[in-house]
Amino acid sequence: MNKYIAFDIGGTFLKYAVVGADSTILEHNKVKTPKTLDGLLKVIHTFAALHKDVQGIAVSLPGAVSNEGVVYGSSAIPFIHGPNMKQLIASGTSLPVYIENDANCAGYAEVWAGAAKGKKDVLVMAIGTGVGGAIIKNGEVHKGANLHGGEFGSMLLNANNKDMKEEEWVRMDSTLSMVRKVAKRKNVEPESLSGEEIFTLAASGDRFCMEAIDDFFHLLAIGIFNLQYIYDPEIILIGGGISARKDLSERIYDKLDRILASYPKATIRPEIGTCKFRQNANLLGAVYGLIRGIERDVL
Numbered sequence: 001m002n003k004y005i006a007f008d009i010g011g012t013f014l015k016y017a018v019v020g021a022d023s024t025i026l027e028h029n030k031v032k033t034p035k036t037l038d039g040l041l042k043v044i045h046t047f048a049a050l051h052k053d054v055q056g057i058a059v060s061l062p063g064a065v066s067n068e069g070v071v072y073g074s075s076a077i078p079f080i081h082g083p084n085m086k087q088l089i090a091s092g093t094s095l096p097v098y099i100e101n102d103a104n105c106a107g108y109a110e111v112w113a114g115a116a117k118g119k120k121d122v123l124v125m126a127i128g129t130g131v132g133g134a135i136i137k138n139g140e141v142h143k144g145a146n147l148h149g150g151e152f153g154s155m156l157l158n159a160n161n162k163d164m165k166e167e168e169w170v171r172m173d174s175t176l177s178m179v180r181k182v183a184k185r186k187n188v189e190p191e192s193l194s195g196e197e198i199f200t201l202a203a204s205g206d207r208f209c210m211e212a213i214d215d216f217f218h219l220l221a222i223g224i225f226n227l228q229y230i231y232d233p234e235i236i237l238i239g240g241g242i243s244a245r246k247d248l249s250e251r252i253y254d255k256l257d258r259i260l261a262s263y264p265k266a267t268i269r270p271e272i273g274t275c276k277f278r279q280n281a282n283l284l285g286a287v288y289g290l291i292r293g294i295e296r297d298v299l
Contacts, residue, residue: 003054004290005095006283007044008102009033009061011076014040016047017280018054019287023113025280037079037088045092056096056294057089058286060105064147069099072147096299098290103150104141105285106275107134110237112288114276119234123227124275125152127220127240129176135231141289157222175242181212195241221255228270239275248274 001020008015010033017028034040048057062075069086090097100108107124110116116124122136131153135142142149153174175195182198183190185208202209224236238248249272260266277284293299 003051004056004058004287005048005051005054006058006287006290007047007060008105008282008286009040009059009077009080010102011062014043015283016043017283018051019058019283021291023284023287025283028280028283033077037083040080041088044089048093048095054095056098056290056299057093058283058290059085059089059097059099060102060282060286061085061099062102064143065099065101065104066147069097071099096290096294098286098293098299100141100286100289101134101143101150102282103132104134104143105283105289106239106277106281107136107141107150108285108288109277109281110275110285111136111139112284114281115237115273116235121231121233123231123233123236124150125224125236125238125240127174127238127242129174131174131223133239136233152223152227155223155226157219175216175240178212178216181215182208185212199245217251217255221252221259224252224270224272225256225259225266228268229266232268235271235273237273237275239278239281243274243278 001022003021003026004019006017006019012033013030014033015028015030018026020026031043034043044057061071061080062077063071063073063081065071069084070082071080071085074081086097086099089099103126106126107122110124111119111122116122116136120136120139123133124136125131125133132150133152134150178195178198179193180190183193198209198212202213227236242248252272256270260269275281290299
């Protein structure tokens with residue numbers, strides 16, 4: 001069976017793994033993310049040198065990744081933005097290299113061996129302190145003309161406020177925004193609360209938390225409704241910490257059904273699911289992108 005090396009470069013940790021062609025993780029570990037570009041490249045090249053029987057190197061990282069290998073935008077790892085990371089990683093090896101944005105890799109993981117396996121048109125949403133995700137179009141990641149495909153958090157959900165302050169989906173409807181709403185109502189610092197605590201307090205009858213959660217699912221349903229009618233995917237998958245909740249789909253459907261009932265022209269009820277992969281999604285998705293690139297001889 002062919003094997004591949006995968007790296008998931010995060011702000012705190014650099015994960016690495018050997019992955020089989022059947023999506024099996026054969027070996028994995030992690031180290032703290034180096035603080036310099038040279039340090040990062042040294043870790044990657046050292047690990048690659050230990051595995052000479054692999055067919056390529058797959059890398060997931062934050063930012064807007066061009067086909068040429070330059071990472072635009074900004075992140076908690078500033079030194080990866082600007083240089084051609086694909087060329088730097090490939091230097092010193094004879095292996096093909098694939099690099100892609102982490103959210104897009106998570107989307108590819110679901111298409112390869114997850115909840116979207118066998119589907120062609122898919123949206124994958126990652127909901128946490130922000131709202132982002134990936135667009136899969138005819139089985140391929142769709143980056144968009146400006147590499148901004150999947151930036152769902154920038155959608156405006158309420159145009160009544162003409163100065164548009166706090167109208168972005170990410171500011172109105174992320175777990176962070178939910179925490180901020182509750183903290184304001186309780187007159188406490190947002191740092192003293194977490195999304196998980198808010199759900200726990202709501203279960204015990206806390207009115208402020210119950211209202212914030214209700215608002216969260218209402219706005220989430222509005223965003224999903226809009227995305228369904230913009231792109232019309234086969235399925236919309238939810239990832240991030242919120243996806244661990246067993247009642248997630250039920251609560252989203254409750255809000256969606258209310259929207260659909262008030263809008264007779266809307267005849268499509270979005271198909272909602274949760275992502276199968278969590279901590280290893282970026283590693284697996286990067287390998288899937290690598291395999292496809294090797295097959296097409298485009299790396």
